[in-house]
Protein backbone atom coordinates (compact mmCIF):
# COMPACT_ATOMS: atom_id res chain seq x y z
CA UNK A 1 0.00 0.00 0.00
CA UNK A 2 1.23 3.47 -0.90
CA UNK A 3 1.51 5.52 2.31
CA UNK A 4 1.41 8.88 0.55
CA UNK A 5 -1.89 8.19 -1.24
CA UNK A 6 -3.28 6.72 1.99
CA UNK A 7 -2.53 9.98 3.82
CA UNK A 8 -3.12 12.59 1.12
CA UNK A 9 -5.36 10.90 -1.48
CA UNK A 10 -4.89 12.62 -4.85
CA UNK A 11 -3.64 15.83 -3.19
CA UNK A 12 -0.29 16.76 -1.65
CA UNK A 13 0.50 18.39 1.70
CA UNK A 14 -0.12 21.91 0.33
CA UNK A 15 -3.84 21.12 0.14
CA UNK A 16 -3.93 20.75 3.93
CA UNK A 17 -3.83 24.53 4.42
CA UNK A 18 -6.62 24.92 1.86
CA UNK A 19 -8.66 22.22 3.65
CA UNK A 20 -8.12 24.10 6.92
CA UNK A 21 -9.43 27.40 5.49
CA UNK A 22 -12.32 25.62 3.72
CA UNK A 23 -13.34 23.88 6.95
CA UNK A 24 -13.33 27.10 8.96
CA UNK A 25 -15.49 28.85 6.35
CA UNK A 26 -17.93 25.94 5.99
CA UNK A 27 -18.17 25.58 9.76
CA UNK A 28 -19.28 29.21 9.98
CA UNK A 29 -21.74 28.62 7.12
CA UNK A 30 -23.14 25.57 9.00
CA UNK A 31 -23.61 27.58 12.20
CA UNK A 32 -25.38 30.40 10.36
CA UNK A 33 -27.50 27.86 8.45
CA UNK A 34 -28.61 26.04 11.59
CA UNK A 35 -29.48 29.34 13.26
CA UNK A 36 -31.59 30.25 10.21
CA UNK A 37 -33.37 26.88 10.43
CA UNK A 38 -34.59 28.10 13.79
CA UNK A 39 -33.94 24.84 15.65
CA UNK A 40 -32.43 25.00 19.11
CA UNK A 41 -31.03 21.48 19.17
CA UNK A 42 -31.15 18.11 17.54
CA UNK A 43 -33.77 16.71 19.91
CA UNK A 44 -37.17 16.12 18.38
CA UNK A 45 -36.18 16.30 14.74
CA UNK A 46 -38.93 15.06 12.46
CA UNK A 47 -38.10 12.83 9.49
CA UNK A 48 -38.47 15.86 7.23
CA UNK A 49 -36.03 17.92 9.30
CA UNK A 50 -33.58 15.04 9.49
CA UNK A 51 -33.64 14.92 5.67
CA UNK A 52 -32.81 18.62 5.52
CA UNK A 53 -29.94 18.18 7.98
CA UNK A 54 -28.48 15.22 6.07
CA UNK A 55 -28.66 17.20 2.80
CA UNK A 56 -26.96 20.18 4.37
CA UNK A 57 -24.34 17.95 5.98
CA UNK A 58 -23.28 16.58 2.62
CA UNK A 59 -23.23 20.02 0.99
CA UNK A 60 -21.16 21.40 3.87
CA UNK A 61 -18.69 18.55 4.17
CA UNK A 62 -17.64 18.09 0.55
CA UNK A 63 -16.02 21.52 -0.02
CA UNK A 64 -13.97 21.03 3.15
CA UNK A 65 -11.80 18.31 1.65
CA UNK A 66 -12.58 17.94 -2.08
CA UNK A 67 -10.30 20.26 -4.01
CA UNK A 68 -12.63 20.27 -7.02
CA UNK A 69 -15.70 21.29 -4.99
CA UNK A 70 -15.92 25.04 -4.46
CA UNK A 71 -17.40 26.86 -1.50
CA UNK A 72 -19.86 29.05 -3.41
CA UNK A 73 -21.94 26.15 -4.83
CA UNK A 74 -22.23 24.79 -1.29
CA UNK A 75 -23.46 28.17 -0.04
CA UNK A 76 -26.04 28.22 -2.86
CA UNK A 77 -27.21 24.74 -1.75
CA UNK A 78 -27.50 25.99 1.83
CA UNK A 79 -29.48 29.05 0.79
CA UNK A 80 -31.91 27.05 -1.39
CA UNK A 81 -32.45 24.24 1.14
CA UNK A 82 -33.02 26.66 4.02
CA UNK A 83 -35.40 28.79 1.92
CA UNK A 84 -37.37 25.64 0.96
CA UNK A 85 -37.40 24.50 4.58
CA UNK A 86 -38.84 27.84 5.69
CA UNK A 87 -41.43 27.68 2.89
CA UNK A 88 -42.50 24.12 3.80
CA UNK A 89 -42.71 24.88 7.54
CA UNK A 90 -44.90 27.85 6.62
CA UNK A 91 -47.15 25.55 4.53
CA UNK A 92 -47.27 23.04 7.42
CA UNK A 93 -48.76 25.70 9.69
CA UNK A 94 -51.42 26.34 7.02
CA UNK A 95 -52.41 22.73 6.17
CA UNK A 96 -52.98 19.70 8.41
CA UNK A 97 -52.67 17.37 5.41
CA UNK A 98 -49.19 18.60 4.53
CA UNK A 99 -48.22 18.35 8.20
CA UNK A 100 -49.36 14.71 8.44
CA UNK A 101 -47.60 13.87 5.18
CA UNK A 102 -44.25 15.33 6.24
CA UNK A 103 -44.16 15.01 10.00
CA UNK A 104 -46.41 12.02 10.74
CA UNK A 105 -49.04 12.24 13.45
CA UNK A 106 -49.30 11.11 17.06
CA UNK A 107 -50.93 7.71 17.73
CA UNK A 108 -52.27 5.97 20.84
CA UNK A 109 -50.33 2.74 21.41
CA UNK A 110 -51.43 1.79 24.94
CA UNK A 111 -54.64 2.38 26.84
CA UNK A 112 -55.50 1.20 30.38
CA UNK A 113 -52.50 -1.13 30.55
CA UNK A 114 -53.23 -2.85 27.22
CA UNK A 115 -51.05 -2.48 24.13
CA UNK A 116 -53.30 -1.46 21.24
CA UNK A 117 -53.41 -2.88 17.69
CA UNK A 118 -51.87 0.38 16.42
CA UNK A 119 -48.60 -0.60 18.15
CA UNK A 120 -47.62 -2.94 15.33
CA UNK A 121 -47.81 -0.07 12.80
CA UNK A 122 -45.09 1.78 14.69
CA UNK A 123 -41.33 1.42 14.18
CA UNK A 124 -40.97 0.30 17.77
CA UNK A 125 -40.31 -3.16 19.19
CA UNK A 126 -41.63 -4.49 22.51
CA UNK A 127 -38.09 -4.46 23.99
CA UNK A 128 -37.51 -0.81 23.18
CA UNK A 129 -41.02 0.13 24.33
CA UNK A 130 -40.61 -1.60 27.69
CA UNK A 131 -37.11 -0.13 28.14
CA UNK A 132 -38.49 3.38 27.63
CA UNK A 133 -41.27 2.75 30.18
CA UNK A 134 -38.76 1.37 32.70
CA UNK A 135 -36.84 4.62 32.44
CA UNK A 136 -40.02 6.30 33.72
CA UNK A 137 -40.01 3.92 36.72
CA UNK A 138 -42.84 1.79 35.29
CA UNK A 139 -42.52 -1.81 36.49
CA UNK A 140 -45.79 -3.16 35.06
CA UNK A 141 -48.36 -1.96 32.53
CA UNK A 142 -51.16 -1.67 35.10
CA UNK A 143 -49.43 1.51 36.28
CA UNK A 144 -49.91 3.19 32.90
CA UNK A 145 -53.12 4.79 31.69
CA UNK A 146 -52.10 5.97 28.21
CA UNK A 147 -49.04 6.01 25.95
CA UNK A 148 -48.94 8.14 22.82
CA UNK A 149 -46.16 7.91 20.24
CA UNK A 150 -45.55 11.45 19.02
CA UNK A 151 -44.79 12.44 15.43
CA UNK A 152 -41.06 12.66 16.25
CA UNK A 153 -41.04 9.10 17.70
CA UNK A 154 -40.88 10.14 21.36
CA UNK A 155 -43.28 8.48 23.80
CA UNK A 156 -45.62 10.51 25.99
CA UNK A 157 -46.55 8.41 29.03
CA UNK A 158 -49.52 9.16 31.30
CA UNK A 159 -49.54 7.25 34.57
CA UNK A 160 -52.45 5.93 36.62
CA UNK A 161 -52.89 7.57 40.01
CA UNK A 162 -51.93 5.10 42.77
CA UNK A 163 -55.53 4.24 43.66
CA UNK A 164 -56.31 3.26 40.04
CA UNK A 165 -53.29 0.97 39.47
CA UNK A 166 -54.52 -2.45 38.21
CA UNK A 167 -52.63 -5.74 38.02
CA UNK A 168 -50.66 -5.67 34.76
CA UNK A 169 -47.91 -7.16 32.61
CA UNK A 170 -44.55 -6.94 34.43
CA UNK A 171 -41.91 -5.37 32.18
CA UNK A 172 -38.77 -5.99 34.20
CA UNK A 173 -36.53 -8.33 32.18
CA UNK A 174 -36.24 -11.06 34.85
CA UNK A 175 -40.01 -11.23 35.29
CA UNK A 176 -40.76 -11.35 31.54
CA UNK A 177 -38.37 -14.32 31.26
CA UNK A 178 -40.73 -16.32 33.50
CA UNK A 179 -43.47 -16.39 30.86
CA UNK A 180 -45.12 -19.74 30.08
CA UNK A 181 -47.70 -21.24 27.74
CA UNK A 182 -49.68 -22.88 30.51
CA UNK A 183 -51.14 -21.91 33.88
CA UNK A 184 -50.19 -24.12 36.85
CA UNK A 185 -51.87 -22.27 39.75
CA UNK A 186 -55.00 -20.11 39.88
CA UNK A 187 -54.23 -16.41 39.74
CA UNK A 188 -54.05 -13.20 37.73
CA UNK A 189 -52.09 -13.48 34.48
CA UNK A 190 -51.06 -11.07 31.74
CA UNK A 191 -50.50 -11.79 28.06
CA UNK A 192 -46.86 -10.98 27.29
CA UNK A 193 -47.79 -9.67 23.85
CA UNK A 194 -50.59 -7.17 24.56
CA UNK A 195 -50.71 -6.97 28.38
CA UNK A 196 -54.36 -8.13 28.62
CA UNK A 197 -54.83 -9.29 32.21
CA UNK A 198 -57.39 -11.74 33.61
CA UNK A 199 -58.06 -14.30 36.35
CA UNK A 200 -57.17 -17.80 35.15
CA UNK A 201 -57.68 -21.31 36.49
CA UNK A 202 -54.95 -23.95 35.98
CA UNK A 203 -54.93 -25.09 32.36
CA UNK A 204 -52.57 -26.05 29.58
CA UNK A 205 -52.40 -24.12 26.32
CA UNK A 206 -52.87 -20.45 27.26
CA UNK A 207 -54.44 -18.27 24.56
CA UNK A 208 -54.96 -14.52 25.02
CA UNK A 209 -58.61 -13.48 24.61
CA UNK A 210 -57.50 -10.09 23.30
CA UNK A 211 -54.78 -10.88 20.75
CA UNK A 212 -54.55 -14.68 20.50
CA UNK A 213 -50.91 -14.84 21.68
CA UNK A 214 -49.90 -18.04 23.53
CA UNK A 215 -47.58 -16.85 26.34
CA UNK A 216 -48.56 -15.38 29.69
CA UNK A 217 -46.89 -14.41 32.93
CA UNK A 218 -48.17 -13.83 36.48
CA UNK A 219 -49.43 -10.22 36.65
CA UNK A 220 -47.60 -7.70 38.85
CA UNK A 221 -49.49 -5.47 41.28
CA UNK A 222 -47.14 -2.90 42.84
CA UNK A 223 -47.65 0.86 42.67
CA UNK A 224 -45.22 3.00 40.77
CA UNK A 225 -42.46 4.30 43.06
CA UNK A 226 -40.83 7.50 41.84
Ligand SMILES: [Zn+2]
Pocket residue numbers: 191192193194195196208209210211212213
Ligand atom coordinates in the same frame (compact mmCIF):
# COMPACT_ATOMS: atom_id res chain seq x y z
ZN1 LIG B 1 -52.67 -10.60 24.24
